[in-house]
Amino acid sequence: MTSIVLVEPEIPGNTGAIGRTCVALDMELILIHPLGFDISDKRVKRSGLDYWRHIRLVEFASWDAFIGERAPRVDQMFLFEEYAPRSFYEPDYPADAYLVFGQETKGLPSGIVEAHRDQLVKLPMRSDKVRSLNLANTVTAAAYQALQGRF
Template identity: 85%
Template sequence: MTSIVLVHPEIPGNTGAVGRTCVALDLELILIHPLGFDLSDKRVKRSGLDYWQHIRLAEFASWEAFLEARVPRGDQMFLFEEYAKSSFYEPDYPPDAYLVFGRETKGLPAAIVEAHEAQLVALPMRSDKVRSLNLANTVAAAAYQALRGHLS
């Protein structure tokens, strides 16, 4: 099963919208603490609408706790950063991929990026007028690309 991993998300509405995408595509949502909000925040549930109860949710106290518990293979992990040299169109995503996204304002922590440089991918943007995309939109685009060929 493909999983969406949000590392230190800050905006409850984005996490709720990502959760809705996860339900729609039958993906697991993994949240890496600390979060910039409380999961009981009504804004999370409002964005996730009445789908929030159907989310397959896993939480980890830290990135290290996630790595220790899940032990992801290198070919399973795809870390999304706007400055990555590889396009997210390039990889062949396995059905058990982990699609990893950082917080809205700062992206992934430098230590995580440095440890996984070979697994960095970016969504290409044709205009230089946009610095980055909304997290929920990026997750949706990445999830559909990763599942291409696995969806029926």
Template identity: 80%
Template sequence: MTEPKPSIVLVEPEIPGNTGAVGRTCVALDMELVLIHPLGFDISDKRVKRSGLDYWQHIRLVEFASWHAFLAERSPRTDQLFLFEEFAETSFYDPDYPDDAYLVFGKETTGIPAHIVEAHAERLVKLPMRSSQIRSLNLANTVAAAAYQALRGKL
């Protein structure tokens, strides 16, 4: 039996370079990359692979046609899900992340779709910002910060 590992879930990502950079982070941390369609680009787009550099071939990539398809196949426990949204009240420093956590991020322009947020409102977390001049970080930066926090003490 293989040991449980966390996954990064990108729901409807729009920018190929961000997805490539997230994939590179996944390789570095031995995390699975889950993409929820529709994507705002073709996964074979060379901009995705350029951002992932020559690491793209090592990504454990899984794609699902929709959020519902992901839920149906994976059946995640409630305690596995962590949805990252700028308006969440809980800091991403607070939870204890299980070894098989799903760190969920939405599209760059609008975040996680409302129907997903509403269904999992108790699982929302945010990266705290010290400055009121900014709402959020770039998706790839947010994913990297979240992934390292989720693996804190486990690396």
């Protein structure tokens, strides 16, 4: 099963919308703490609508806890960063991929980026006037790309 991993997300509405995408695509949602909101926040559930109860949600206290418990293979990990050297169109995503996203305002912590440089990908943009897309939009685009050919 493909999993969406949010590392220290800050905006409850984005997490709720991403949860809805996970339900629609039968993906697991993994949240890495600390979160910038309380998971019971009404804004999370409002964005996820009545789908929130169907989310396969897993939480980890830290990135290290996630890595320690899940022990993902190198070929499973795809870390999304705006300055990554390759497009998210390039990889062949395995069915058990982890699509990893950082905070809305800061991206992934530098230690995680350094440790996984070869797994960095980005959503290409044609305009230089936009630095990045909304996290929920980025996750949705990435999720559909990772599932290409599996419908």
